[in-house]
Amino acid sequence: MxxxxxxxxxxxxxxxxxxxxxxxxxxxxxxxxxxxxxxxxxxxxxxxxxxxxxxxxxxxxxxxxxxxxxxxxxxxxxxxxLEPLPPPNDWPTGQWHEVARQLGTLHAMPLDHSPRWLKQPVARQPDQIARAFWSATELALLDLVVDDKLPTCLLHGDLHAGNLLRAGDGGLVWTDWQEVGVGQGPEDLALLWQRAEADGADPPREAMLATYAAARGLAHDETLIRATNTAEIRLLLLDWPWFLRRADPSRRALMRRRLHLLAATRS
The missing domain is CATH 3.30.200 (Phosphorylase Kinase; domain 1)
Structure with missing residues (x-):
């Protein structure tokens, strides 16, 4: 059209x-x-x-x-x-926390029913590209992750810095909702962090998770930490290979290091 x-x-x-x-x-x-x-x-x-x-x-x-x-x-x-935010590697600490706070309020919104138009979670397995990119040992991490049952919430579905805008009054504006759906919540954090890290930023994960938990009304405990690590592992293993296969070696190494760091939390 x-x-x-x-x-x-x-x-x-x-x-x-x-x-x-x-x-x-x-x-x-x-x-x-x-x-x-x-x-x-x-x-x-x-x-x-x-x-x-x-x-x-x-x-x-x-x-x-x-x-x-x-x-x-x-x-x-x-x-x-509206105007875009600066690149995430230029974000002050307060910006990271404000995004985490607002994301927590979004995920805390009551979801009494799931409209039919919302994207629903589906079980996924590694595709051919993922199996070619990751080793069998790395892919075996999928068998080790366990879903911690957090409350179902509304997901943005494609949360990265490029989908956050700035209004004329300085307020944060959330755009690009094509993947909006339902899930546990840490999926949005995982994508935000990993996209930012791949672009050279160093997101303050631990501090953001505390801010997010407070805004969502969840305990900042091992259940939330495990769920967030699980979301990161699944994102790396299932979604990143399509992009990483064409990425420069330094970016591929960066994301592989992140996976191995997460794997260490499972051992």
């Missing part, structure tokens, strides 16, 4: 757009563009899934801030344009 087709479906005249700037799309390959209108307005146009559209339509019930929804249909979104 073209930008003009999306705009027409959203009740906007394509001729009102002065220029278009392509933005980085999500991992799903969605189209994201910054539109500059002749009247000076700036909006983000995104082609997406019905799941993300449903989330934005329900965003008023979330305890975290999302971009203001200007218009939507089943597969197109028109959102306010």
């Amino acid at each position: 073209t930008d003009d087709e999306c705009l027409l479906r959203l009740g906007r005249d394509p001729s009102s757009v002065r220029s278009t700037e392509s933005l980085a799309g999500s991992a799903s390959g969605s189209r994201v563009a910054l539109l500059h209108f002749h009247d000076g307005e700036r909006l983000v146009l995104k082609t997406t899934t019905p799941r993300e559209v449903a989330l934005y339509r329900a965003a008023a019930r979330l305890p975290v801030r999302t971009p203001r929804l200007v218009a939507a249909d089943d597969t197109c979104l028109l959102l306010e344009a």
Whole structure:
């Protein structure tokens, strides 16, 4: 679908757009563009899934801030344009803690029922790429991890620094909800930390986990620590190989060291 087709479906005249700037799309390959209108307005146009559209339509019930929804249909979104946060290696300590605090409030939100449009957890096994990248000994870690039953919560599903924006008043804004679903919670922390670490940052994991636990109303105990380590191990073994196979050797070594450090907690 073209930008003009999306705009027409959203009740906007394509001729009102002065220029278009392509933005980085999500991992799903969605189209994201910054539109500059002749009247000076700036909006983000995104082609997406019905799941993300449903989330934005329900965003008023979330305890975290999302971009203001200007218009939507089943597969197109028109959102306010906001500035990205600095790269995570430039984040002060307070920024890490604020993200952890807000994530804890999101995960603490009551989830009395799971709408059908939310992504559901599924059991997964290593695919061919994972089996080619990791050794049999490394993959055997999957047999050692045990799910600690944390309360089911709403997951962002694709939490990394690039999906956190800054509003004009300085507030934190959460964007790109295509993978929103349900889970235990540490999955979001695992992705945030590992993406940041792969990009050269040193996230304060232990301190963030304490902040997160307090905001979510959970005990900062061995159960939460094990669940978080389990989430990191699964993410590394099941999701990273597709990216790491093309990464430079230093990045591959970094993520392998992280896996071995986590493995040591299981021995």
